[in-house]
Amino acid sequence: MKLTRIGALLAVAVALQFFVGSSSHRSAWPVDFFLLATAVVARGGDFVRAVLVGGAVGMLEDALSHELLGMNAFAKAMLGYLLALLSMRVMFGGPWAVGGALALASLANDLIVAVLAALLLQAPVVLLSRESLWRATATGATGGLLEAARIFPWRQWWERRQLRRLR
């Protein structure tokens, strides 16, 4: 993926995160757009870019919302690598697999942050909370839908539609 595209992707992720975060309905569909951005880059199979983008968006997320810089950066860099590895080793055939992988990645992100917070801040470990499960579901479903939209044969569908109209 080109650097300009990565830049645009990150800008969109930040914009969406703020857009949803400012809404009073933020908890209705709490998608982790930073993780989605990491996954999109990782899908290209470039390990270096996936790790760097994961680290960068994680650092940004930490700067915005965490006491310590680096917890999400650590988690998302690791997830970027794992997702790139997954996309290179396993060719995903559909939105269900992508959605499932993203949901698992979201839970893994929470797990890593919880462990780091427990180790470094002596914070109580809170795992598999309702919010965490719902975010994993929303992130997975959104990723699955994006994948479905990506692989959908839009051109053939449009041509068929035009043909149907002509008849």
Added chain:
Amino acid sequence: MRASNPVVEVVGPRPRRGGLVLASVLIFCILILSAQVPARGRRGSLLQAWILTASAPAAITLSNLSRAITRAFDSGAELLTTRSENSRLKEEIVKKDQELFTLRARVTSEELDQQLLAGSSVLPQILTAAPILLVENRAGLQSAVIGAGAQQGVSVGCPIAVPEGLVGRVVTVGRSIARAQLLVDASAAAGARIVRTGEVGVVRGDGRGRLRMQNIPTTSSVQPGDRIETAGIDGIYPRGVVIGGVEKVSRGSLFLEISVVPTASFSQLIDVLVLAPSPAREDAASGGKGAQP
């Protein structure tokens, strides 16, 4: 649309370079985290603690050597200057006694002033209203980014609230935005008081959107429905801001285990009020500044 079953196919690139970058990024993250994490007993950052530990043997050896040399030098010099030193020390002691007397009187006067100030913190002063820009809830760590910062007079430690109740406190301040720790964060706490019985305890977030009140003895008559408000004893939150209501009371080994439902709706925050920091905190800040050279 393609089939939704994953098809396994080994492509086979060697992600060695990616692995190196990953290792570098993770090490960088660990170093950054270490630099920020307070060591046990708040003695500085963990990185500092590591560096100190590593350099301790050399530092101790050098210190011992330096002391031995200084002691030998001093003992030789003392023989020559003892008489004049003695008279100088006597004069210094007289001066110090006078200073001590003045300082004691000043401390007593300031304590009285502080008691008066503490009494006046019942009514929290509102600095500004700010929109919520982002709410993060991950692994029990709950925080919000608010649209007010140093420009609006917001400073670290300012409590934030909504008309329904307390929301949290500001922990990082930027020029025009600030980050706040929400009261339901797993590591947040506030001094609290049961309004009906007047008993004082500590309310802590559980990281899942609820609160727990601790340190209330088993002899208390607290019951579901009782209102909980800030006690003003923690030096952060002003007295008398509503926190929530008692949902459930169960008996623990030493203290009651009290589940509290916050009155502020944390999932639907849109705007918050930023309150002036507690007078005790302001005093501490000004005292800290005054102590600096």
